[in-house]
Amino acid sequence: MAEIRIDNLVKQFGGFAAVRGTSFTIADGEFFCLLGPSGCGKTTTLRMIAGLELPTSGTIRLGGEDVTFLRARERDIAMVFQLFALYPHMNVRKNIAFPLVSIGLPRAEIRRRVEEAARILRIDQLLDHPVGGLSGGDRQRVALGRAIVREPKAFLMDEPLGALDAEFRHIMCGELRALHDRLKATTVFVTHDQLEAMSMADKIAVMNNGVVEQLGSPQEIYDRPATMFVADFIGSPPMNFIRCSGRVASGATQVTIDRAEIDVPQLREDATTEDLVLGVRPEQVTLCDDGGFRGEVFGTEYLGTTQIVTITTAHGTVKARLPTSVRVERSERVGMSFRADRLSLFNGVTGRAIRTALHEQPERGGRRG
Amino acid sequence: MTAGLATAHSVVDPSPLTKRIASVVVIGYALITLVPLVWIFLTGFKSPSDAIAYPPKIFAAPTLEGYCNLFTTRTRQAPDYMAKLPPAANLCDRISRGRNMVVAGPSNYIPRYINSLVIAFGSTALSVGLGTLAAYAFSRFKIPLKDDLLFFILSTRMMPPIAVAIPIYLMYRELGLSDTKLGMILLYTSVNISLAVWLLKGFIDEIPREYEDAAMVDGYTRLQAFFKVVLPQATTGIVATAIFCLIFAWNEYAFAVLLTSGSAQTAPPFIPIIIGEGGQDWPAVAAGTTLFLIPIVVFTVLLRKHLLRGITFGAVRK
Numbered sequence: 046m047a048e049i050r051i052d053n054l055v056k057q058f059g060g061f062a063a064v065r066g067t068s069f070t071i072a073d074g075e076f077f078c079l080l081g082p083s084g085c086g087k088t089t090t091l092r093m094i095a096g097l098e099l100p101t102s103g104t105i106r107l108g109g110e111d112v113t114f115l116r117a118r119e120r121d122i123a124m125v126f127q128l129f130a131l132y133p134h135m136n137v138r139k140n141i142a143f144p145l146v147s148i149g150l151p152r153a154e155i156r157r158r159v160e161e162a163a164r165i166l167r168i169d170q171l172l173d174h175p176v177g178g179l180s181g182g183d184r185q186r187v188a189l190g191r192a193i194v195r196e197p198k199a200f201l202m203d204e205p206l207g208a209l210d211a212e213f214r215h216i217m218c219g220e221l222r223a224l225h226d227r228l229k230a231t232t233v234f235v236t237h238d239q240l241e242a243m244s245m246a247d248k249i250a251v252m253n254n255g256v257v258e259q260l261g262s263p264q265e266i267y268d269r270p271a272t273m274f275v276a277d278f279i280g281s282p283p284m285n286f287i288r289c290s291g292r293v294a295s296g297a298t299q300v301t302i303d304r305a306e307i308d309v310p311q312l313r314e315d316a317t318t319e320d321l322v323l324g325v326r327p328e329q330v331t332l333c334d335d336g337g338f339r340g341e342v343f344g345t346e347y348l349g350t351t352q353i354v355t356i357t358t359a360h361g362t363v364k365a366r367l368p369t370s371v372r373v374e375r376s377e378r379v380g381m382s383f384r385a386d387r388l389s390l391f392n393g394v395t396g397r398a399i400r401t402a403l404h405e406q407p408e409r410g411g412r413r414g
Numbered sequence: 415m416t417a418g419l420a421t422a423h424s425v426v427d428p429s430p431l432t433k434r435i436a437s438v439v440v441i442g443y444a445l446i447t448l449v450p451l452v453w454i455f456l457t458g459f460k461s462p463s464d465a466i467a468y469p470p471k472i473f474a475a476p477t478l479e480g481y482c483n484l485f486t487t488r489t490r491q492a493p494d495y496m497a498k499l500p501p502a503a504n505l506c507d508r509i510s511r512g513r514n515m516v517v518a519g520p521s522n523y524i525p526r527y528i529n530s531l532v533i534a535f536g537s538t539a540l541s542v543g544l545g546t547l548a549a550y551a552f553s554r555f556k557i558p559l560k561d562d563l564l565f566f567i568l569s570t571r572m573m574p575p576i577a578v579a580i581p582i583y584l585m586y587r588e589l590g591l592s593d594t595k596l597g598m599i600l601l602y603t604s605v606n607i608s609l610a611v612w613l614l615k616g617f618i619d620e621i622p623r624e625y626e627d628a629a630m631v632d633g634y635t636r637l638q639a640f641f642k643v644v645l646p647q648a649t650t651g652i653v654a655t656a657i658f659c660l661i662f663a664w665n666e667y668a669f670a671v672l673l674t675s676g677s678a679q680t681a682p683p684f685i686p687i688i689i690g691e692g693g694q695d696w697p698a699v700a701a702g703t704t705l706f707l708i709p710i711v712v713f714t715v716l717l718r719k720h721l722l723r724g725i726t727f728g729a730v731r732k
Contacts, residue, residue: 097627117630130628134646147633191632201631 047108047198047231048073049094054103056089056255063089065255066103071199071248073108074229076222078246080236082278086255087235088203094233095201096120108198118147123192124201128208129184131176131191137163138172141190148195162194165224181209185217189224199231206241218244239279243267251275269404270389273396276324282353282364285330287323287338288393289360292316300390303359305337308385310402316392321399324389327353330365332373336380342373356381451707457700465696480697482506484523484688484705488515523702526684531709532595533680534663537602541659542652544603545610546618550640552611553618554626564615567608575605576668583672593678601673602663610655617651618644653720657713664710681706 049071056064064086071077079087092098094105096117105113112120123144131140138159145155163169166186171179176187185205192200205221206214222245225232236242242249243263251258251266251274259271270276276284289302294315299306300323307323332354340358347369354365354373363381373379386406390399398404428436456472457465458481464474488510499516502508510517552560582601583592591597621644629639645652671683685702689695 092627095627095631097630116635117627118633118635120631122631124628124631126624126628128622128624130622130624132625132628132643132646143629144632147638191628195632 048106049077049199049231049233050104050106051090051094052104052106054090054093054105055101056086056093056098057101062255064093064100067252067255067257068103069250069257069260071231071233073231076225076232076234076245076247078234078236078242078249079252080239080242080246080249080278081252083237085252087237087252090252091124091201091203091233091235094199095122095124121195121198122201123195123197123199124203125185125188125192125205127204129188129205131179131184131187133175133177136173136175137168137179137187137190140176140187141172141194144191144195158194159190162190165193165227166190182213182217185209189221193224193228193230197230199233202232202234204236205234206236206238214241221245239281243279251278253278268387269398270324271398273322273324273391276389276391280326282327282366284389285325285327285361285363286391287325287358287360287363289321289323290319291321292319293321302338307338307383307388309388309390310386312390313400313402313404316390316399318392318394320393322391322393323383324391324398325363325383326387327364327366329384329387330363330367331382331384332365332367332371332379333382334380336382338382339378339380342375342377342379344375345373454700454703458697458704460697460700462693462695462697465700466694477509477697478505479509480695480701482509483695483698484701485521486510486517487519487521488513489518490515521688522679522684523681523688526679526681527705529595529674529678530664530680530682530706533598533602533678534660534709536595536599537606537663538656538659540599540603541606541610542614542656545607545614545655546645546648546652548607548611549614549618550644552615554623564612567611570605570608579669579672582669586673593674593676595678598670598674598678598680601669602659602666606659606662610659613655613658614648614651617648621647650720653717657717660713661710 051070052068054064054067055062067086067090079090081087089098093100094107096112096115096119099114103113104111107120107122132143135143141159141162142155145158150158159172160169163172166189168183168186168190171183171187176184179187188205202221206217209217218241221234225245234242234245246263248261249263249266250260253274259266259275261269261271266275267279270279270284273286277286287302289300289307291301293300293312295312297312298308298310300309300321301307302323309323338358340356340363343355343357343362345355346353350369351366352369352371354367354371356363356365356379365381367373387403389403390401391397392399456474459476459478460471460474461477461479464471467474482505486506491514493514496511496514496516499511502511507517551557552564557563586592586597586601589597591600625643625647626636626639629643630636634642665682666680667682670680674680674683681702685699685706688698688702
């Protein structure tokens with residue numbers, strides 16, 4: 046296993062820049078997720094790590110070795126493709142053995158390793174089946190088997206769960222994470238699905254338009270989004286943005302919306318513009334009659350334990366995640382208050398977060414183990 | 415289930431009437447196609463007089479005279495010479511002597527047939543081999559002027575090949591390729607390769623690139639990935655293309671007449687010549703034609719499964 050270090054990676058296709066100066070480091074044994082909307086450059090980045098595309102500039106280091114311009118077969122990495130790319134003219138055993146055959150391992154050794162990989166993935170009873178008749182989940186496992194059998198330096202996965210139906214995807218998420226915890230293999234996972242990324246990754250890089258917008262743990266990305274894009278992309282429903290204006294300087298603890306004073310985490314830098322955006326997660330909204338910020342209930346979505354209440358205000362709609370015990374009526378006028386210590390504040394011109402006391406809080410909650 | 419429902423049929427399956435009409439049409443079409451072939455097959459076993467009898471005889475006393483005449487050359491001899499000969503050694507001798515002739519030696523049919531086999535299979539292998547590589551390149555790589563090149567390749571089929579017969583004749587004479595097997599293989603390959611590239615490009619386009627990407631990540635070179643992963647999946651297309659190429663090269667007549675006369679002559683220009691040797695020998699021609707059909711029939715039957723999948727390929731996505 047190895048660390049992957051990406052430095053200032055650029056990929057141009059003709060005049061179009063798919064990846065524009067991406068840099069990040071994936072620690073040895075980390076489950077790393079490249080997350081972003083389609084066309085954001087995440088798959089191109091992955092293919093450059095795999096050696097299937099050559100970068101225009103920048104470097105890729107795999108375990109300290111510069112592999113930027115090495116061919117895919119010289120890199121010792123394994124990749125799982127979105128459509129699995131199982132060779133249809135081979136059975137499961139031959140598919141899994143395929144990477145080992147290329148190294149020229151002795152037959153007995155290949156057999157042993159294929160059977161071991163199959164056992165880990167619980168597909169040993171399928172080894173002599175053709176791949177054509179397999180279910181989506183088993184195809185996925187065979188593709189994983191082909192990846193783990195070679196014990197490569199890193200696993201690359203290009204939306205490997207995209208072809209599965211929703212219910213099964215959830216199961217495979219769990220299996221993938223369990224497999225990673227068992228093998229401790231450096232894994233780069235590309236997805237556009239925030240839930241997949243949040244539930245599996247140790248670290249997420251959120252990409253947009255060919256650049257990494259934010260790099261961090263799932264909690265950090267959720268709690269302290271670095272840009273409005275990240276805040277909007279992560280979370281369902283996404284973060285509410287409320288425009289507010291007024292010059293605020295370092296040390297301020299309030300912003301003004303509609304003459305209502307809203308408490309925010311204390312600013313640690315001067316806002317360079319008067320065009321500010323307050324970012325409020327739906328679960329940070331509570332209804333209170335004396336709340337200075339008011340609106341009218343537009344509708345509710347019942348979700349079982351919680352409900353999403355949509356409130357129209359003079360500054361756009363706000364979605365609030367409230368316990369179902371709170372009863373609201375359509376068209377009712379309500380006042381809102383926000384959870385002051387967790388709010389985000391953005392520069393409305395650049396979209397970047399303004400540093401506040403929020404960024405100094407210790408990370409909340411622990412991750413497995 | 416009630417009695418009424420028992421006779422009901424599914425709405426997606428064709429009704430019994432539709433099936434019956436379809437059967438009649440198919441049988442009718444089969445008859446129209448098969449009757450000439452059956453006639454040729456039967457004529458091969460008739461005597462020359464039965465073959466041209468009027469009204470036509472469908473079944474006549476079977477004889478192998480046609481086949482004997484196909485494989486041998488005979489000379490007419492005076493009766494006193496015939497009387498001095500030892501008894502006939504084999505069937506063909508006996509049949510010839512009945513016509514006051516003796517077998518002078520083997521005919522050229524077998525060497526011509528072998529020429530046909532070498533040239534047709536040789537050019538098919540070359541067309542499909544080169545065509546697959548070219549189609550792969552057109553399908554996968556960024557090639558400058560790709561569309562124009564593909565159009566140029568196809569444009570060679572926009573006129574009947576025989577339209578360029580005279581330039582090719584002169585060119586072959588200059589190059590010393592006239593009446594050589596190599597010349598014929600090259601000629602048929604050049605005609606077939608455009609078809610092969612276009613057909614195969616379609617098949618290779620349908621094979622997702624992910625397979626090669628996967629193979630290359632799994633430690634193979636692009637060429638190895640091509641042979642181990644792309645080719646096996648393109649089998650259907652390759653077989654379908656090979657059958658089309660083989661049928662053209664096997665049946666080609668015009669160039670064969672023009673460019674071959676001796677050592678490289680193929681069967682199609684040779685078979686009509688048989689008729690000139692000693693009267694209108696239709697049974698020998700029919701025998702030669704019957705034998706000529708066999709390789710294509712065998713090749714097509716063996717690969718039929720692939721051919722059927724080949725021409726409907728991609729119609730329904732799995």
